Amino acid sequence: MSAIDPMDAVAARPTAWTEARVVEVDRPTADTVRLRLEPDERQRHRPGQHYLVRLRAPDGYTAQRSYSLASDPDDALLELLVERLPDGEVSEFLAEVLEVGDVLEVRGPLGRWFAWDTTTPALCLVGGTGVVPAVSMQRAAVRLGRSDLLRVVAVGRAPGHLPYAEELAAAGATLAWTRANVDGRRAAAPTRAEVTPLLEGVEVAFVCGSARFASYAETLLQECGLAPDAIRVERFGPTG
């Protein structure tokens, strides 16, 4: 099998912790919270990269998690979408306690592998809160006037359950609902027939979602003819 190599050979830049002020908080779906943060230092990111958020208790105890950025690289603010997990130590705090004006410790951007260079023809096959890196990629593509370079297939349970669904669709994304019949499309995971035509000319595919979604997606892409080494995966959540 061939090697998985970064699209470029530029050395990763060291990152440091900085502080970021919460500028906006809202809840796009019942179990997610969207944060917009103004960091003291904003390093330019590549769409697909993530940030760390660190919470600190009065006695110095800390908890940190990583979240993909939804922001376009030109956006001065960091936009994160956090899925509230049952009993989630960090996600519950961010969803319920955090308010505009609070300050968080953040570090990034991180991860140079799951990142789009904005010039290589790419496809995103993303599910649930895994849409976030695709939002960043699509915002960059729209700003650059190169929507032709990026195809997005976003998968959700039903309308109302998928963050950024309207924005993605307005910019040309294909939405696939697994539990709802919408506009003549029967409830189902995306099919080979839907995805194959979108792969024409695509050189890299980004898969992001739960472990179960990612397994489905990477298998589907290979069945559609994409080489394994053209597939980049970011998966999250327990395997059970």
Added chain:
Amino acid sequence: MSGRITRGFTGKRRGQQGDRLPPGQYDVGDGWPTLTAEATPTVRTEQFELAVDGLVERPTTWSWEELLALPRSTYAGDIHCVTTWSKFDMTWRGVSLDVLLEQAAPRAEAAYALVHSSSGYTTNLPLADLRDGKAWVAWEADGQPLTREHGGPARLLVPHLYFWKSAKWVSRIELLDHDQQGFWERNGYHDRGDPWVEQRYQGD
């Protein structure tokens, strides 16, 4: 490390295991997250090969049957992922790297390893982190054959370092006289990755 206290945050995961948990980690409990950068490969045991080569006296390759015929040993303990989860009290079975290294006989100038996976993934470690009972090639976790998602049929196991060093689908251990960065290390992760001093990213 010092930093600003987060208004309203007290933390709820701390507990009796405080001194078992490296800084910045949480106990994932019964879950076992899967994190991979690439499409999960299928490695059939009939095709499996593991090589130890580079700066060794006897470059050696083991088939699946040959690997399983080596003396086995067990690691019982915790694992720590750089994405901040730790998993306690796992039991792993496999072969100690000491056994493999003894057969291949590292030359005196060998000081680092670049570990390769059949997916193309690589990771670098000081040779010292692979010796003296600190590392295994493992094919069983908690009594079950290692699943494909978790690196089966066999992966490297270096539990005292962050788990990205424990390369899934391990196929080759190349000994070098210099440190050569692997996949995540080129992408910004630390060259050594000691969880107890939070060596997560380049610059830590």
